[in-house]
Amino acid sequence: MATKPPKGDPVQDAPQVAEPRHAAAGLPAVGHTLRVAQRQMGVRRTALTLLRVNQKDGFDCPGCAWPEADHRHRAEFCENGAKAVAEEATLRRVTPEFFAAHPVADLAGRSGYWLGQQGRLTHPMYLAEDGTHYEPVGWDRAFDIIAEEISALASPDEAVFYTSGRTSNEAAFLYQLFARELGTNNLPDCSNMCHESSGSALSETIGVGKGSVLLEDLHRADLIIVAGQNPGTNHPRMLTALEKAKANGARIISVNPLPEAGLERFKNPQTAQGMLKGAALTDLFLQIRIGGDQALFRLLNKLILETEGAVDEEFVREHTHGYEEFAQAARAADWAETLAATGLTRAEIERALGMVLASRRTIVCWAMGLTQHKHSVPTIREVVNFLLLRGDIGRPGAGVCPVRGHSNVQGDRTMGIFERPAPAFLDALEKEFGFAPPRGHGFDVVRAIRALRDGEAKVFFAMGGNFVSASPDTAVTEAAVRRARLTVHVSTKLNRSHVVTGARALILPTLGRTERDLQAGGEQFVTVEDSMGMVHASRGRLEPASRHLLSEPAIVCRLARRVLGADSKVPWEEFEKDYAGIRDRIARVVPGFEDFNARVARPGGFALPHAPRDERRFPTATGKANFTAAPVEYPGLPAGRLLLQTLRSHDQYNTTIYGLDDRYRGITGGRRVVLVNPEDARTLGVADGAYVDLVSEWRDGVERRAPGFRVVHYPTARGCAAAYYPETNVLVPLDATADTSNTPASKSVVVRLEQALAHEPAGGPGGGRSQVRPADRLEQSATD
Numbered sequence: 001m002a003t004k005p006p007k008g009d010p011v012q013d014a015p016q017v018a019e020p021r022h023a024a025a026g027l028p029a030v031g032h033t034l035r036v037a038q039r040q041m042g043v044r045r046t047a048l049t050l051l052r053v054n055q056k057d058g059f060d061c062p063g064c065a066w067p068e069a070d071h072r073h074r075a076e077f078c079e080n081g082a083k084a085v086a087e088e089a090t091l092r093r094v095t096p097e098f099f100a101a102h103p104v105a106d107l108a109g110r111s112g113y114w115l116g117q118q119g120r121l122t123h124p125m126y127l128a129e130d131g132t133h134y135e136p137v138g139w140d141r142a143f144d145i146i147a148e149e150i151s152a153l154a155s156p157d158e159a160v161f162y163t164s165g166r167t168s169n170e171a172a173f174l175y176q177l178f179a180r181e182l183g184t185n186n187l188p189d190c191s192n193m194c195h196e197s198s199g200s201a202l203s204e205t206i207g208v209g210k211g212s213v214l215l216e217d218l219h220r221a222d223l224i225i226v227a228g229q230n231p232g233t234n235h236p237r238m239l240t241a242l243e244k245a246k247a248n249g250a251r252i253i254s255v256n257p258l259p260e261a262g263l264e265r266f267k268n269p270q271t272a273q274g275m276l277k278g279a280a281l282t283d284l285f286l287q288i289r290i291g292g293d294q295a296l297f298r299l300l301n302k303l304i305l306e307t308e309g310a311v312d313e314e315f316v317r318e319h320t321h322g323y324e325e326f327a328q329a330a331r332a333a334d335w336a337e338t339l340a341a342t343g344l345t346r347a348e349i350e351r352a353l354g355m356v357l358a359s360r361r362t363i364v365c366w367a368m369g370l371t372q373h374k375h376s377v378p379t380i381r382e383v384v385n386f387l388l389l390r391g392d393i394g395r396p397g398a399g400v401c402p403v404r405g406h407s408n409v410q411g412d413r414t415m416g417i418f419e420r421p422a423p424a425f426l427d428a429l430e431k432e433f434g435f436a437p438p439r440g441h442g443f444d445v446v447r448a449i450r451a452l453r454d455g456e457a458k459v460f461f462a463m464g465g466n467f468v469s470a471s472p473d474t475a476v477t478e479a480a481v482r483r484a485r486l487t488v489h490v491s492t493k494l495n496r497s498h499v500v501t502g503a504r505a506l507i508l509p510t511l512g513r514t515e516r517d518l519q520a521g522g523e524q525f526v527t528v529e530d531s532m533g534m535v536h537a538s539r540g541r542l543e544p545a546s547r548h549l550l551s552e553p554a555i556v557c558r559l560a561r562r563v564l565g566a567d568s569k570v571p572w573e574e575f576e577k578d579y580a581g582i583r584d585r586i587a588r589v590v591p592g593f594e595d596f597n598a599r600v601a602r603p604g605g606f607a608l609p610h611a612p613r614d615e616r617r618f619p620t621a622t623g624k625a626n627f628t629a630a631p632v633e634y635p636g637l638p639a640g641r642l643l644l645q646t647l648r649s650h651d652q653y654n655t656t657i658y659g660l661d662d663r664y665r666g667i668t669g670g671r672r673v674v675l676v677n678p679e680d681a682r683t684l685g686v687a688d689g690a691y692v693d694l695v696s697e698w699r700d701g702v703e704r705r706a707p708g709f710r711v712v713h714y715p716t717a718r719g720c721a722a723a724y725y726p727e728t729n730v731l732v733p734l735d736a737t738a739d740t741s742n743t744p745a746s747k748s749v750v751v752r753l754e755q756a757l758a759h760e761p762a763g764g765p766g767g768g769r770s771q772v773r774p775a776d777r778l779e780q781s782a783t784d
Contacts (some may be wrong), residue, residue, distance in 0.1 A: 232262015
């Protein structure tokens with residue numbers, strides 16, 4: 001039976017704490033999945049919807065970008081994927097009556113969890129200048145408002161067009177096409193905040209800014225290194241691939257500041273053996289100090305160079321450039337410095353080396369734990385050095401595997417959502433559509449926030465996502481967004497970004513992945529690209545949550561027609577009628593998509609070409625794979641301070657909060673917790689259960705404070721702490737970014753812990769108060 005949303009905003013800083021779990025999935029995950037799904041969708045809708053997730057004739061999960069095997073299980077979804085589907089396919093609705101009952105000021109004091117639990121948006125909504133409430137608005141009037149503000153700009157570069165990784169290939173291609181015909185490359189996206197460092201490093205070193213492995217490569221690997229990643233929560237279906245790799249003889253090294261249940265043992269709910277016992281995954285756990293990964297891989301490279309016969313000399317000679325300079329830098333690696341940077345022991349590193357040398361096929365997987373530091377790009381380059389030494393790129397069962405987060409974040413970039421587009425892509429656009437796209441670089445996320453803050457950008461348009469909550473330096477970001485003349489969000493559900501607005505604001509409700517998309521040309525489907533470059537179709541089957549919804553492609557097409565007018569050289573009306581026409585144009589513009597419509601019609605789709613993987617050809621400036629030799633960096637830590645990483649709980653996906661528990665880490669009923677090593681806590685005089693304010697320290701001297709966090713003694717690496725985002729994004733300085741990629745350095749924030757002077761339960765988004773006690777935190781009433 002589906003339930004109504006919570007009446008009161010729940011307490012988030014009075015959790016119960018138990019011992020962390022040592023296994024992921026299994027029967028508890030199945031039970032939790034079904035309970036959450038039934039609360040949102042009811043029993044019948046749950047069954048009908050979940051059985052279509054990730055099927056060849058179904059819809060792509062709106063959660064993570066992990067690929068599917070050719071053979072699909074009947075239940076091809078994980079716990080967190082089911083939560084994402086349930087929240088999209090929910091029976092709850094946010095209607096104009098809801099907005100009439102809740103002024104924006106009231107909504108701004110609510111938590112992200114409460115906002116998201118209210119349900120699906122049903123009507124376009126408009127907040128007038130100096131207005132107190134959102135009010136319903138017709139689609140034509142909404143597009144008129146956007147056109148009014150854009151036409152009033154002194155330059156198209158005063159508009160910013162942000163993209164979330166949920167956006168389909170078709171919508172993303174149209175979106176960038178509209179922005180560029182308008183005259184701007186201001187196309188920031190969520191990749192700027194996550195794997196931009198991966199793309200920067202891989203483009204320079206191997207010539208393609210994507211991973212070089214397919215799913216079957218993991219099954220064939222001898223050694224898999226999982227660094228800075230928690231697949232048990234962030235990419236749970238990856239555990240199935242690791243389980244199969246282990247069954248085939250692979251060994252796994254986990255490199256992370258925290259032990260994570262999913263990498264200890266996986267209880268596969270698809271098999272009786274998995275449910276009862278599960279499979280141990282990690283053979284060696286390297287509990288590394290935050291930011292010490294570059295130093296670790298540099299020392300491993302030194303040790304490989306010193307081992308006779310360990311280097312694949314033929315591969316290095318035939319396929320690489322810059323080896324001598326790299327080798328000189330690697331041979332200078334120092335044991336004492338590495339042990340200090342990593343917090344590891346010599347014996348642990350030597351054991352890891354033995355596993356590396358015994359492997360003929362090695363894959364390195366990583367996620368945000370490697371990409372969100374000042375030195376992330378040289379760290380990933382060092383990972384590439386490590387693989388090049390052994391010839392482990394362009395070999396089956398070996399390669400680089402950056403694991404993307406959102407379901408089509410990689411596809412959006414392939415479609416041209418990028419503030420620094422390649423000249424060849426712009427040339428292809430110009431040839432196909434007959435207009436001259438702008439050539440100057442646009443704003444990424446951090447530069448877009450600065451532009452809004454400084455009055456250089458006045459219109460902010462978001463295709464999905466929750467920009468305010470996802471971005472760093474929350475106070476600065478919110479103040480910047482509020483300076484805009486107009487903010488527009490294309491969304492399925494309510495979130496924090498809808499209540500932090502410009503002078504005027506629009507919410508444009510859109511179809512979800514689960515829903516049927518019927519246009520003038522008939523029923524449509526969209527496509528996505530997964531983390532390994534596989535492109536496939538996604539077909540929704542549910543009736544739309546409201547007859548007032550438009551699809552993302554339809555929204556872009558109607559917006560473009562209204563803003564660009566009759567002079568546009570793009571057949572927007574035809575594109576809205578039939579998405580096959582969009583794909584025909586993609587096929588002529590984007591390499592690898594030739595004969596797009598025919599190829600995507602095949603069950604399972606097709607793999608995009610990848611020159612390093614497919615041909616051992618490296619399309620870099622040198623024509624070869626490039627070794628690099630950057631100085632080793634790692635974060636310094638002043639006395640009496642901790643190095644904080646922001647992370648997800650098990651009950652969230654990116655900024656979407658599904659619930660208030662982090663089951664695997666033993667946290668229930670709250671989110672405002674900080675995980676601290678017991679020895680560090682004793683040194684700092686902080687008891688388990690004490691309440692502290694987290695205060696970040698950076699070179700600008702600005703105090704950034706996140707108040708009221710319960711201390712949890714937890715087996716983190718020494719000197720390191722962890723807490724959930726988006727609550728801790730307030731601590732990440734806007735200008736603290738990775739070199740080259742400009743990605744916010746959210747995984748290495750120097751903080752001090754200060755005793756909370758006066759503690760009350762905090763229910764709101766980083767400070768809003770709530771009178772609802774823990775017993776009432778999920779109060780709901782039944783409905784049909």
